[in-house]
Amino acid sequence: MLRWFEHHQVYHPARDMIATGAELGRPFDNVWFKARDGINLNAWFFPAEIKQPVARFAALVCHGNAGNISTRLELSAALLETGLNVFLFDYRGYGRSQGRPSEEGTYLDAEAAYDWLVDRGFAGRDIFAFGESLGGGIASELALRKPVGGLILESAFSCTADLGSELFPWLPVRRIAKIKYDTCSKLPGLKIPVLVIHSRGDEMIGFHHAEKNFAAANEPKILCQVVGSHNEPLTDRRKFQEGMEAFLRLVAKARVAVGTPG
Numbered sequence: 001m002l003r004w005f006e007h008h009q010v011y012h013p014a015r016d017m018i019a020t021g022a023e024l025g026r027p028f029d030n031v032w033f034k035a036r037d038g039i040n041l042n043a044w045f046f047p048a049e050i051k052q053p054v055a056r057f058a059a060l061v062c063h064g065n066a067g068n069i070s071t072r073l074e075l076s077a078a079l080l081e082t083g084l085n086v087f088l089f090d091y092r093g094y095g096r097s098q099g100r101p102s103e104e105g106t107y108l109d110a111e112a113a114y115d116w117l118v119d120r121g122f123a124g125r126d127i128f129a130f131g132e133s134l135g136g137g138i139a140s141e142l143a144l145r146k147p148v149g150g151l152i153l154e155s156a157f158s159c160t161a162d163l164g165s166e167l168f169p170w171l172p173v174r175r176i177a178k179i180k181y182d183t184c185s186k187l188p189g190l191k192i193p194v195l196v197i198h199s200r201g202d203e204m205i206g207f208h209h210a211e212k213n214f215a216a217a218n219e220p221k222i223l224c225q226v227v228g229s230h231n232e233p234l235t236d237r238r239k240f241q242e243g244m245e246a247f248l249r250l251v252a253k254a255r256v257a258v259g260t261p262g
Contacts, residue, residue, distance in 0.1 A: 009167075010134070010160065010179050011101040012066035013094040019070045021046065024077055035092070035112040039105070042096040043089035043113060044069055045120075046076060052083030054248055057126050057149065058117055061088045062110055062135030062142070064155075068095030075132065078234055082244045084128070089113040091138075103179050110142040125149045128251075131156055133205065133230070136213075137181025143190050150193040150251050151217075152244075155233050157205045158184040158212045166206070187216040193254050194221040195247040197233065197240065204230035220250050 021028035021044040031043040048055040059079045063072050069088045079086045091106045092099030099105065110129075117127055124147035131139025136156025143151045157163040159182040161174045187194070194217040198210030214223045224243030228235030 006177060006179055009164070010065060010181075011093070013091075013101060014067045014071070015095065017068065017070040017095055019073055021073075021076075024073060024080070026080070031089075031116065033112055033116045035105075035108040037105075037108060039092045039099040039109070040097065041089060041092065041109055041112060042069070043087060043116070044076075046080055046086040046088070048080070048083055048085040054083040055085070056122075057128060057248075058085040058087055058122050059128050059130045059152070060110070060113055060117060060139075060142070060148075061086060062106075062129065062131045062138040063088070063090075064133030064135055070095065072132075074234055078237055078240055079130070079244070081241060082248065085122075087113060087117055103181065106138050107141050107145070110138050111145060114142060114146050114148075128152055130154065131183075133157070134181065137183045140183045140186040140190070143192060144186055148192060150195070150247065151190060152195045152197065152247065153183065153210075153213055154197040155199070155202055155205055155230055156183055156196075156213060157181075157209045158216075162209065162212075163205060184213055184216045187213060188218065191218055193247065193250045194218070195224060195243060195250075196221070197224045197226055197243050199226045199228050199230075199233055199235075201228055202230045202233075220254050222246050222250055 029045040068090050076086050090097040091109045093101040127148050128150045129139035129142045129148045130152040132154045136153040161177050196210050196214045200207045226239045
């Protein structure tokens with residue numbers, strides 16, 4: 001019963017697709033690919049405009065614990081406005097993807113999405129792992145398993161034990177939790193640019209989670225404060241854009257510092 005309760009608190013998948021990628025009014029590919037354990041996964045790829053100076057880069061979006069890719073069109077549009085390619089995939093059990101979500105399963109799904117981008121022609125160093133909320137734990141694990149050019153944590157918690165103990169203070173969460181998503185413990189092992197985006201108005205995942213993640217991350221790093229509730233981090237889209245633009249400058253500066261072109 002405890003395992004059932006934990007699973008249903010962490011994952012809130014939706015099967016119904018409430019929109020299609022075509023609603024952004026720009027080219028996109030509806031993609032199918034397989035995780036290493038044979039699970040079929042669904043994704044949307046939105047190519048950048050070739051004239052954009054950052055068109056070689058791709059944001060691999062690991063979304064939050066509820067809904068599916070069809071509920072992330074606003075986020076996709078905001079990322080596309082920065083000039084990036086955007087690859088938005090559904091974990092197993094979400095949207096049209098097969099299976100049932102699990103911690104290791106979501107890690108395998110992110111690896112498979114990364115491999116699809118590499119097969120498409122993107123260099124690992126030109127892929128940015130973008131983690132929204134729960135996706136922060138998945139994106140940070142991907143950055144440990146695969147070479148990426150940077151990590152972006154948007155409204156992400158430090159670990160499920162920290163968040164669970166706050167949401168359910170009457171339960172011995174730290175003792176009984178099996179699902180970890182321990183972003184904070186992974187950050188010291190990453191030597192890539194990191195952007196932490198969070199709102200002080202986030203009523204679900206407090207700003208102190210962002211501060212803890214930011215403190216654990218290595219330089220170069222940026223902490224970007226946005227406004228809005230947990231489910232509305234794009235309330236002030238300009239602030240989000242400014243954070244993304246600062247991150248792209250940080251990536252370029254870091255590459256110059258180590259003598260790496262591009």
